[in-house]
Amino acid sequence: MLKRLPLRLRSAAYALRGGFLVRPMVIAVVLGLCGALLSSAEEATPLAAAWVPTILFPSRQDPQVAQVILTVIATSIMTVVSIVFAILLMTLTLASMQFSPRILISFVRDRGTQWTLGIFLGTFSYCVAALPAARSLPHPFAPVATVSGAMLLALVCVGWLLFFIHHISHAISVNHIVDRIARETEAVIDELMPYPRAGHYQPTPAAAPPHEQEFPVLNEISGYIRFIDTRRLLDFARLHHMRVRVTRPVGHFVPAGVPLFMVSRRSRMDRDHAVALTGAFDLGPMRTLQQDVEFGVIQIVDIALRAISPAVNDPSTAISCIDQLARILIRWVGRLPPDAVLSSPPHVVRVIIPWIDLDGLLNTAIEQIRAYATTDAAVSLRLLRLLQDVAVTVEHEALRRRIVERGTRIVEGCRGRLPADDLARLEQRLAALEGIGAGAIQVGD
Secondary structure (H helix, E strand, O other), rough: HHHHHHHHHHHHHHHOOOOOOOOHHHHHHHHHHHHHHHHHHHOOHHHHHHHHHOOOOOOOOOOOHHHHHHHHHHHHHHHHHHHHHHHHHHHHHHHHHHHHHHHHHHHHHHHHHHHHHHHHHHHHHHHHHHHHEEEOOOEEEEHHHHHHHHHHHHHHHHHHHHHHHHHHHHHHHHHHHHHHHHHHHHHHHHHHHHOOOOOOOOOOOOOOOOOOOOEEEOOOEEEEEEOOOOOHHHHHHHHOOOOOEEOOOOEEEEEEEEEEEOOOOHHHHOHHHHHHHHEEEEEEEOOOOOOOHHHHHHHHHHHHHHHOOOOOHHHHHHHHHHHHHHHHHHHHHOOOOOOOEEOOOOEEEEEEOOOOOOOHHHHHHHHHHHHHHOOHHHHHHHHHHHHHHHHHHHHOHHHHHHHHHHHHHHHHHHOOOOOHHHHHHHHHHHHHHHHHHHOOOOOOO
16 A cells, blocks of 8 residues: 555645645635734734724724624625635536536636635635634733734735636636647646757667567556556566566556556566556546646547537637647657657666557547548648648658648548538648648648
8 A cells, every 4th residue: 555655645636736625725724824823913912903004993992893894704705705606617517518528627727716716715714713812701802903904805805806707707718728728738748758859869769579478467446547657667677677568558448357567477476566566557537637648639629529510610619729739739749759668777678658659649639620520621721731730840751741641631531522612722731731741831821
C-alpha cells in the first residue's frame, strides 16, 4: 500500500485541484480563522477599534448592533451562495447538453468559479466565527474592527458577484470553452514533451529488442490509464534486470483480467513485485488531462461534431474547433516526442511505452470531422488549411506525404456531394497542400 502512495497522492491532488472542494474550502477556512483571530486580538487590545472611523460604526458600546450586522451579512451571503450554485448548475447542464459531457472537467477546473465560491463561503465563515465575540455578558463588547472587516468583505462580495455573472457569461461561450481546452492540452504537451524539436540534442534511442518470449501481468482493476510513472517503471526494471513492455497507451481502457504490461522474466515477478509494478499506473473510471493529450483533442472534436450535426447545423463553431486543433497539432509537432524506449544503462532496453504519435493524433483530430463534413464546404476547406498549417511545420518528407494523403481523402469524400464551384475551391486548397513539399506554399482563405 505504501509503495503506491506517491502516485495516489498525485492523482488525488489532480482530482481535488480540479474540483469545487479544495480551493473554496481553503479560502473559507482561512477567512473563518481571520474572523476568529481578529475578534480575539481586538478584545485583547481594545485600542485597535480606535482606528476605525466613527462613521462606519457609531454605536461602539452596543454589542447588539455588531450582532445584527454580522447576522445580516451571514444570512445574505448564504442566500447569494444558493443563487451562485443555481447559476453554476444551470451552466453545467447547458454546457453538457449543448456541447459535450466531457467538457465538464474543464468547467470544474475554472479558478474564477472556485474563487467565487470560496469568497462567499469565506465571508459567511468570517461572520460566524466573529459572532460569539459580540456579547453583552459578562462585560459588553463590540468587535468594531472585526465588524468593519465583515462590512468590507460584504462589499467585496457585491463586486465579486458582478464579476461572476460576467465571467460565467463568457465561460459558456463556445470560443472560450474551446480555447480553454486547447490551453490545457498545450500545458499537457509541454509537461509530457518539455524539449523543443529544433536545437535540442536527443541521443539515439536504443533499438527495440527482437521479439522474444514475454509473460503477461494481468490488470486487476478496470479503468482508463490516466498516468504512467515512467521513472518508477525504469527503476524497477533496472533493479530486477528485466524488461517491461506496456501493452496500451495512456487514455486507453484496460478491463480487469487483460494484460496491463508484459515482462521478460516471469521468475522475478512474484505477487509483491507485481503489485509494486502496477503501482506505477493510475487507472480510473474516466480519462484526465494528466498525460492524455488525445483526451483534450477528443473534447474539441466532440464539440465540432455536435456543431455540424443536422440538429444543430453550426459550421462556424466547427471551424473554431478546427482552428484550435491546428494549434494543438502544431505544438505537438514542435516538440520532441516522449521516449517510447527507456534504457538503463544506455543501449539496454528496460521499458517500452506505446505513446500516441502524430499520425494517431491526426486521426483523432480530423477523421471523424472529415466523415461528417463531406457536404459542408466551409468545414472541409478549414480541414485542408489545418493540414496545410501542420505540414508547414513538419520536416520529414514521409510525414508530409501522409498529410497530403489525408487532404486527398477529404477532397475525394466531398466529390459528388458538393457543387462544382465548392469542389474547385477544395481542389485549389489541396493543390496548395501538395505544393508545400515542393516549396510552393500558398495561403488560402
